[in-house]
Amino acid sequence: MNDLAEIISQNEDRLRTEWIRTMSSSVERADLISKAEMNEQCGSILKEIVEGVKTSGPENLSGAGWNGTRELLSSISASRARQGFSPTDVATFVLSLKQPLFVLIRDKMGKSPDQLFETVWSSTRLLDSLALITTEAYTATREELIMRQQQELLELSTPVVKLWDGILALPIIGTLDSARTQVVMESLLQAVVATNSRYAIIDITGVPTVDTLVAQHLLKTITAARLMGAECIISGVRPQIAQTIVHLGINLEDVITKAKLSDAFGLALQRSGRAVVKTAAAAAANPLSGLFGKREE
Amino acid sequence: MSVQKREVLPVKNSNDVVLARQKVRQLAVELRFSLVDQTKLVTAASELARNALDHGKGGSMTVEVIVNGARSGLKMVFEDQGPGIANIEDALKDGFTTGNGMGLGLGGSKRLVNDFSIETEVGKGTRITAVRWK
Ligand SMILES: Nc1ncnc2c1ncn2[C@@H]1O[C@H](COP(=O)(O)OP(=O)(O)OP(=O)(O)O)[C@@H](O)[C@H]1O
Ligand SMILES: [Mg+2]
Numbered sequence: 001m002n003d004l005a006e007i008i009s010q011n012e013d014r015l016r017t018e019w020i021r022t023m024s025s026s027v028e029r030a031d032l033i034s035k036a037e038m039n040e041q042c043g044s045i046l047k048e049i050v051e052g053v054k055t056s057g058p059e060n061l062s063g064a065g066w067n068g069t070r071e072l073l074s075s076i077s078a079s080r081a082r083q084g085f086s087p088t089d090v091a092t093f094v095l096s097l098k099q100p101l102f103v104l105i106r107d108k109m110g111k112s113p114d115q116l117f118e119t120v121w122s123s124t125r126l127l128d129s130l131a132l133i134t135t136e137a138y139t140a141t142r143e144e145l146i147m148r149q150q151q152e153l154l155e156l157s158t159p160v161v162k163l164w165d166g167i168l169a170l171p172i173i174g175t176l177d178s179a180r181t182q183v184v185m186e187s188l189l190q191a192v193v194a195t196n197s198r199y200a201i202i203d204i205t206g207v208p209t210v211d212t213l214v215a216q217h218l219l220k221t222i223t224a225a226r227l228m229g230a231e232c233i234i235s236g237v238r239p240q241i242a243q244t245i246v247h248l249g250i251n252l253e254d255v256i257t258k259a260k261l262s263d264a265f266g267l268a269l270q271r272s273g274r275a276v277v278k279t280a281a282a283a284a285a286n287p288l289s290g291l292f293g294k295r296e297e
Numbered sequence: 298m299s300v301q302k303r304e305v306l307p308v309k310n311s312n313d314v315v316l317a318r319q320k321v322r323q324l325a326v327e328l329r330f331s332l333v334d335q336t337k338l339v340t341a342a343s344e345l346a347r348n349a350l351d352h353g354k355g356g357s358m359t360v361e362v363i364v365n366g367a368r369s370g371l372k373m374v375f376e377d378q379g380p381g382i383a384n385i386e387d388a389l390k391d392g393f394t395t396g397n398g399m400g401l402g403l404g405g406s407k408r409l410v411n412d413f414s415i416e417t418e419v420g421k422g423t424r425i426t427a428v429r430w431k
Contacts, residue, residue: 177311208318208339209318209336209339209340209343210340211340211343211344211402212344212399212401212402212405213343213347215399239333240332243333243336243337244336244337244409247337247405247408247409248344248402248408249391249401249404249408250399250401250405
């Protein structure tokens with residue numbers, strides 16, 4: 001099928017111009033890419049296609065002759081996936097080569113219908129397969145992006161905050177699965193070392209279910225923190241969670257637990273030899289406070 | 298005894314365990330279980346679903362809203378075609394595990410519900426039924 005290779009290489013300039021023209025009218029976000037870049041990409045793809053057809057034939061896309069095309073298309077699709085092109089745009093990129101190519105084939109083989117049909121057929125199959133390659137690469141890149149975002153979200157969702165000198169808090173929100181625990185543990189241990197903290201409050205108000213797996217993960221985190229010289233306090237243990245933990249038979253005797261984050265903070269302050277006292281100045285600054293009495297206690 | 302509602306969910310990966318918990322919570326809320334009872338049901342579902350996944354190589358959960366005279370309740374059935382449980386008595390003991398868990402899930406879920414039964418055959422699979430009445 002060297003006819004196809006010949007048609008493409010002999011008319012490369014014309015084909016490229018027509019291809020880009022067809023493409024710009026059907027690809028929605030053609031503006032995302034510069035003309036020069038487009039020209040260069042299309043030129044190299046055409047060269048690679050010629051190489052592929054010559055070396056391995058238009059049918060055998062897994063042949064070594066097609067390596068160049070495959071790599072080029074994959075990397076182009078991957079970068080388009082990152083740039084925000086839609087999957088349709090990426091497939092259209094290759095598919096819009098069809099019409100200009102078919103016109104050329106007709107010009108050359110119009111007199112011999114059998115040959116014309118055969119060449120059009122094999123090039124349509126070829127371009128369809130190439131479009132599939134672009135879609136696959138596109139999807140793979142998007143999946144990678146999603147995975148990375150999930151990873152980033154995981155880290156975002158486990159912030160370690162410094163409440164006071166030597167006292168950290170780690171509010172956990174959502175399910176504490178194994179992947180999450182790993183992130184929680186790492187960020188907590190890192191923060192313990194970086195801030196030289198003696199106390200770490202793990203707040204589980206936002207954890208909907210505490211089952212044996214979650215408990216095991218919490219205990220592991222606490223043990224690791226202890227090895228780094230920090231004592232953990234679990235706060236946000238709601239009454240219904242406390243009851244369930246007891247029924248499950250989970251032993252939290254060695255762990256300090258508090259109902260509220262503020263209680264845990266108070267305890268950590270106290271244990272580190274500090275006390276919170278009300279000053280006269282504060283009372284004066286807020287004259288209304290006396291009217292409502294001591295609400296906190 | 299009549300079944301008012303039945304739903305079957307797959308338990309094939311850890312995300313399914315989350316979905317199983319959510320379904321049980323949703324039905325428990327619909328049935329107006331107290332907050333403590335909701336939590337017990339959801340936690341038991343979490344344990345049994347994870348056992349079906351981790352020890353039973355995956356399976357399914359069937360949840361039913363059941364009515365018996367004036368009483369209504371939530372019935373959960375966890376089925377798998379895994380290796381089965383060789384010794385039920387051992388498996389229910391606190392601290393017994395063949396994996397690296399705490400060994401509390403099975404016995405714990407039994408304590409979290411009202412009716413609990415295990416049908417299992419080595420090499421065939423396991424079916425665990427748990428009911429909590431209102
Ligand atoms: N569906 C099942 N199929 C086969 N074996 C099971 C199944 N469920 C439980 N087992 C066996 O019973 C043992 C005890 O189960 P249990 O849930 O109490 O503990 P665990 O799953 O090992 O740890 P965890 O405390 O995290 O739940 C398991 O280690 C396992 O050997
Ligand atoms: Mg278990």
